[in-house]
Amino acid sequence: MMEKPTRESIKTQETNTWCPGCGNFGVLRALQSAIVDLELPREQVILVTGIGCHGKIFNYVNVNGFHGIHGRVLPVMTGIKLANHDLTVIGHAGDGDQFDEGLGHFPHAARRNIDVKLFTHDNKVYGLTTGQTSPTSIQGYVSKTTPKGAFPPRIEPLQLALASKASFVARGSVTDVNHLKELMKAAIQHKGFAFIDILQVCFTFNRVQNYQFYRDRVYKLEERQHDATDYYAALHRAEEWGDRIPIGIFYQEDRPVYRSSMSQLEKTPLVKQSFRTEDLTELFKEFA
Ligand SMILES: Cc1ncc(C[n+]2csc(CCOP(=O)(O)OP(=O)(O)O)c2C)c(N)n1
Ligand code: SF4
Numbered sequence: 180m181m182e183k184p185t186r187e188s189i190k191t192q193e194t195n196t197w198c199p200g201c202g203n204f205g206v207l208r209a210l211q212s213a214i215v216d217l218e219l220p221r222e223q224v225i226l227v228t229g230i231g232c233h234g235k236i237f238n239y240v241n242v243n244g245f246h247g248i249h250g251r252v253l254p255v256m257t258g259i260k261l262a263n264h265d266l267t268v269i270g271h272a273g274d275g276d277q278f279d280e281g282l283g284h285f286p287h288a289a290r291r292n293i294d295v296k297l298f299t300h301d302n303k304v305y306g307l308t309t310g311q312t313s314p315t316s317i318q319g320y321v322s323k324t325t326p327k328g329a330f331p332p333r334i335e336p337l338q339l340a341l342a343s344k345a346s347f348v349a350r351g352s353v354t355d356v357n358h359l360k361e362l363m364k365a366a367i368q369h370k371g372f373a374f375i376d377i378l379q380v381c382f383t384f385n386r387v388q389n390y391q392f393y394r395d396r397v398y399k400l401e402e403r404q405h406d407a408t409d410y411y412a413a414l415h416r417a418e419e420w421g422d423r424i425p426i427g428i429f430y431q432e433d434r435p436v437y438r439s440s441m442s443q444l445e446k447t448p449l450v451k452q453s454f455r456t457e458d459l460t461e462l463f464k465e466f467a
């Protein structure tokens with residue numbers, strides 16, 4: 180009999196090594212509360228993380244998981260979900276992790292509608308390696324790797340997700356942890372690929388996108404009559420970055436998940452199916 184998680188059982192005893200004031204604390208609180216609110220049995224939740232400060236969240240949530248390698252959150256999540264689609268598979272990636280090293284995996288997981296939940300800690304720097312410019316850093320951003328300012332325009336994760344036909348696209352902010360928790364709950368309950376780009380403050384290295392920066396700019400889409408079923412309205416909102424920055428669900432669509440295209444996965448998860456061994460000698464002779 181699987182037990183409901185509680186505020187206590189969802190925590191681990193690991194010593195937290197994030198810098199004091201790091202936005203990752205808010206992401207952690209939102210995730211733990213979302214799992215508790217949804218009463219997801221801890222055994223059924225698989226947490227996959229990349230490499231970076233974000234990846235340490237793996238140590239602080241008492242569920243099953245896989246702390247992977249840099250940029251490979253999505254392939255690991257895809258494999259787990261296809262092997263056992265009864266599990267809730269949640270991935271936490273960094274902006275560098277997902278949109279530099281792991282970029283190529285993103286559009287394919289999204290367009291295939293793999294039923295996994297991807298939450299990026301978008302602090303707009305490489306945090307763990309001490310603050311270098313990342314693909315989501317604002318143009319002109321000064322760091323050790325771009326002392327004269329980042330030359331190219333940044334990647335906007337929401338635009339990328341929408342262009343890749345992700346079926347759930349949202350943005351949250353660590354300046355509103357309760358709102359972020361509700362977004363996570365909606366993403367987890369969504370059937371299909373769900374993506375939340377989280378505005379996560381790197382308190383130590385990002386001196387530009389700090390708490391005040393977001394507090395001054397962030398507004399909620401749900402308070403502006405945004406229609407999350409309207410793809411072009413979502414694209415339009417995803418363009419908005421400046422004095423005002425929208426958070427909330429930009430787009431949500433009900434679409435068959437990838438697994439439904441595989442007849443062998445229709446009823447039972449792969450791990451629960453019996454497998455037979457066959458003598459392939461005759462088959463191999465055809466290629467001799
Ligand atoms: C293939 C590979 N390249 C580079 C590194 C070194 N590395 C470790 S963490 C990191 C930066 C992580 O930045 P981000 O993904 O934004 O995560 P954050 O620390 O900001 O949470 C890098 C470049 C690595 N571990 N593996
Ligand atoms: S370096 Fe930045 S992202 Fe990493 S723990 Fe410190 S404040 Fe957080």
Ligand SMILES: [Mg+2]
Pocket residue numbers: 231273274275300301302303304305306313
């Ligand atoms: Mg980062």
